[in-house]
Amino acid sequence: MTIQSVSESRRHFLASAASLLAAVQLPVASAQEATGEPVANANDDPLPSWNKCAARTDILDFVACATDADCPNFIPPAERIAVFDNDGTLWCEQPVYVQMQFVFDRVRQQAAQHPEWKTAEPFAAVLRHDIKALAAAGEKGMLQLLAATHTGMTTADFEQIVTQWLATARHPKFDRPYTELVYQPMLEVLAFLRSKGFKAYIVSGGGIEFMRPFTERVYGIPPEQVIGSSGKLKYELRDAEPVLMRLAELDFVDDKTGKPVGIQKLIGRRPVFAFGNSDGDYEMLRWTTAGKGSRIGLIVHHTDAEREYAYDRDSHVGRLARALDEAPDRGWSVVDMRRDWKTIFPPVAK
């Protein structure tokens, strides 16, 4: 794992990741049956899970004008690019990023093949559930855990590992698969934009290959519309068959100032619509809304301690301060989750 040339954003990303260790919980097994494929409602009201609120009006007005050739803010279909953060914007990111929970579960699953982990940090800390030691392992420890759980296999093998984990892991508070803890009001926004000729991308600090296995099924967003952090890949022949190996070297961190860069790398044009929930999305919101013509920036503010979680400027996960403070002056709409959303998650299947 190369850690010499840690860039500023990468350092920040990893430091945040390490600090999350304080919030780790174990997934709780459960036999409860639940729906695997929440689907957005397609009634006359395109956003039925939204209460009447400023953000809802802003979305509807923006889309109405963007798709009306007679409107001065009309946007040609090819330029209808929308970007969404994932953690905390499309699905629940508390009490710890889903991908972080995957890391800890994978370490425990792989421990039998690694007897040395019983005494080697940071692996030993994961195995004995020692949050304090994990936090102390810091960035270097986090890189070791990522290398051990995310690299050294083919892209196809990693996809299968993620898919299997997502099929069985459950959220500690809600006791449902993580892929069901997506926000129903946001599924409706995605479906509404799609119906209006928008192309929606995920632009997440999370791992691109951790998201791609589920985004099409869960969000209707195909793998080619997912942007995220990534490690380097290497083309190789194995038994005369080409494979792509996942190397233990970071390639790109798609967070903060990395988000506009990731957007340019993969999309090559500036979005017109951006939806985030934390200061990690600040630059993406700036970049999107600084473009010429009609633009919209939106922020999910987690205000619902009862139905989900309430957090912002003091949170380890999804810290929201600067973007919230500047939202009024920059014309960004803020969604008050508790007040503006009728429901949070899709209903559990009977």
Added chain:
Amino acid sequence: MTIQSVSESRRHFLASAASLLAAVQLPVASAQEATGEPVANANDDPLPSWNKCAARTDILDFVACATDADCPNFIPPAERIAVFDNDGTLWCEQPVYVQMQFVFDRVRQQAAQHPEWKTAEPFAAVLRHDIKALAAAGEKGMLQLLAATHTGMTTADFEQIVTQWLATARHPKFDRPYTELVYQPMLEVLAFLRSKGFKAYIVSGGGIEFMRPFTERVYGIPPEQVIGSSGKLKYELRDAEPVLMRLAELDFVDDKTGKPVGIQKLIGRRPVFAFGNSDGDYEMLRWTTAGKGSRIGLIVHHTDAEREYAYDRDSHVGRLARALDEAPDRGWSVVDMRRDWKTIFPPVAK
């Protein structure tokens, strides 16, 4: 320009680039009017510029089955990903890559602001048209030229520079803008695939931001479906406005083994259709056709010295040897340009 950690593929790419200097020619000014937007024919015959040949039959058969739900080789629309090399596959790459000609023209255009270039190599060599000295400057010289012409400006400024250059530069042999020296039979393949629900990507060793300004207009391929080599980008504020600066540091070389990697980075799934013309496309063809289910790999063989150029295993540009040799065993179709294509380029507008 960072040249310490030159990877194997990068070294190869740059070495090839340097060797091309031997073939440099200057664009010839001309007042001839020509069409800017060649459009593929949409008659009953989807490939009217193709003579009846094995490659044409292979394309038609593949697409017919891929889009027929009753065919065992049916491909769901979401998986209809097609990848095309650009230089030598979609447009003319002789006598020198178009982007290389851009580099030399830019050096001459910028020379007035750089009096030191009159004596500093490799710039002096470009200014005095000294091909031998340019070749001798090798990889290091090529990196200096790329840094001087491709970096230190915003992405928006670079897009404008490329667009302006493409509007005026002309090919030395054909005396037409480079964007008109695209292959009419390939425009027809692109339009045909599009009409059948395929999503076509460019996967080129050329610079991603050098291609994006023209691919939508010329090929119907939007910027988000262009994959290429790239330099690093940096988000910055200039006069309180966010910009993306192009840094003098290579980020990714999308050539040879880099092509399957670039495909995974940007698309995240394996294509079913690949079209190339050189050994730089070998791994892309292997990766595509090694997938499960129905796949097709095709190669443009430049055999037409009269209407275009004839070259393969001994060429500095677009060397084709291994991919040609292995094509029969691997089931890849080879297009004999002279024999199989009725026309090469779109007609000149009257």
